[in-house]
Amino acid sequence: MRAPVVSREETNTVVVGAGQAGLATSYWLAQRGVEHRLLERRPALGGAWQDRWDSFFLNTPNFSLALPGTSYDGPEPDAFIPRDSTIDFFRGYAQDIKAPVELDTEVTRISPTDAGFTLETGRGTWAARNVVLASGAFQRPRIPPAAAGLSPDVLQLHSHHYRSPARLPDGAVLVVGTGQSGGQITEDLLDAGRTVHLSVSSCPEAPRRYRGQDIFHWIVAVNVHGPEYGINALLVDQLPSPAGRFLCNPLLSGNGGGHTVHLRELGRRGVRLHGRFEGMHDDDALVFTDDLPQRLAMVEAGFGQRLKLLADAYIRAAGIDAPEADVPEPDGWLPEESGSRLDLAAEGITSVIWCTGYGLDFSMLDLPLLDEWNYPRHVKGVTEHPGLYAVGLPWLTRHISATLVGVGPDAEYVTEHLAARG
Structure with missing residues (x-):
């Protein structure tokens, strides 16, 4: 032959x-x-x-x-x-x-x-x-190994393969991860009338607009022009660790003219918030960290600890006439209960969407x-x-x-x- x-x-x-x-x-x-x-x-x-x-x-x-x-x-x-x-x-x-x-x-x-x-x-x-x-x-879509322990009756998708609520089976949906994909897919499901559970990670919230400009305007300016004024924090050699290359981006969306994704507001709209996904329990329940109040506070504080400081420093150094920053109203909303365990069958959850990033x-x-x-x-x-x-x-x-x-x-x-x- x-x-x-x-x-x-x-x-x-x-x-x-x-x-x-x-x-x-x-x-x-x-x-x-x-x-x-x-x-x-x-x-x-x-x-x-x-x-x-x-x-x-x-x-x-x-x-x-x-x-x-x-x-x-x-x-x-x-x-x-x-x-x-x-x-x-x-x-x-x-x-x-x-x-x-x-x-x-x-x-x-x-x-x-x-x-x-x-x-x-x-x-x-x-x-x-x-x-x-x-x-x-x-x-390469990343899915936690614990996903293999979920019931075969539950549809599992990575965000890479999610397309619309209409393509999911009837029932509630669990979204795992609150990077940009997790926040936006949660909104997509909520707008379609779905019951949504959301496992909160550590990605920071950020305002869509800051001091008169879209926040991405300031991110680009600090990246490109910041070094001219000694602001080098967004250059790779300033990362505290190589692992920092994979930190998630702020919770933002381009939908509806652009907006921030505020987790407490999602909760007020009916999304059931949980801590970070930890794995499976022996009785097939999903386990989450029992730290939702602290986690929400950390998510909200992230912008003020890094990007806000860099944008403000750049505006001062470059002598830019920008309006003062809006001071957000304090928001102490918390769900009546969140729980560190979740029984998918008892909650009618038929789909899990893993918004857990890529490798x-x-x-x-x-x-x-x-x-x-x-x-x-x-x-x-x-x-x-x-x-x-x-x-x-x-x-x-x-x-x-x-x-x-x-x-x-x-x-x-x-x-x-x-x-x-x-």
Whole structure:
């Protein structure tokens, strides 16, 4: 029997992934005249935004739609666009820059060779002198091991696979985790009339607008211009620990014109709040920490302990004439009971949505390049292995490295280094 013919392609540089990081990298590679291909595992462009639920709106305002060579110039810079418009934005950008994308091409192995790298895919093999890892931060949905102990009668979904309340079975829903996805999905379920239980994690609340601007305006300003005034806290080398690269973002939403997600307000609307999910008890009940009052206070204090201080410091240092901050009214609301145990059957809970984040997955790398958090060891996106680069990861160089406005400068630096190799 004849062996199947396996195609083999060659190019100077392969970019793994055609989301925002891959497209930004492609733009700069083209500007520098570097031959390249983007290998995208999905059958269509649009990146991880295609995995968001039906009612999702981009969490960052329109002014953040700023990939290399383009910026938002519409009439509503502080408005927010829905999921499908976000996907269309990326598809239009890829067309505008003529990105050389190979769709439905998942990279399964990257091996070093004397000349560079061999990349194995489901559609053949590629040889390249350089490789840029641009597959983003939403790679492997994380679900706690204790989930395996839940009854098979309960539908379990990671937020990655949640689409709408209508696709869930009738009954109450437990949402585990209060990052941005957990808060927004809870609101989606509540708006649909569902009974919702919510397990509270430690992600901080933040005001959608602060001192006359969307809070993301100040986050970008401190990231980009803060170092000019000695405010360096949002640069990666200022993190107290490498684990800080994976801290959750503030509880914000782009829905309804943009707003903060306030956990006590969700409770007043009928959401049953619980502490952090701990695991399963012997009698099949779910167990939560018994610290809800302290946890809510910690969530509400988080903004004042970090982002508020940085924004205020930047405003003072830059001499910006910004209005004084609004002082929120004290809110001491607490549920009459929360409980540290939850019997899903007794509460009529038929679905559990795990909003427990993602882990990095670079298992395709045939190189000893990852640290204990599966993060490639690098300096400004240039890894320890010659010719291998990374773009679009959380805190690659600064807090906003994985965002639309932050990925372009990192890609520019990486491609400059890459082009110098020849």
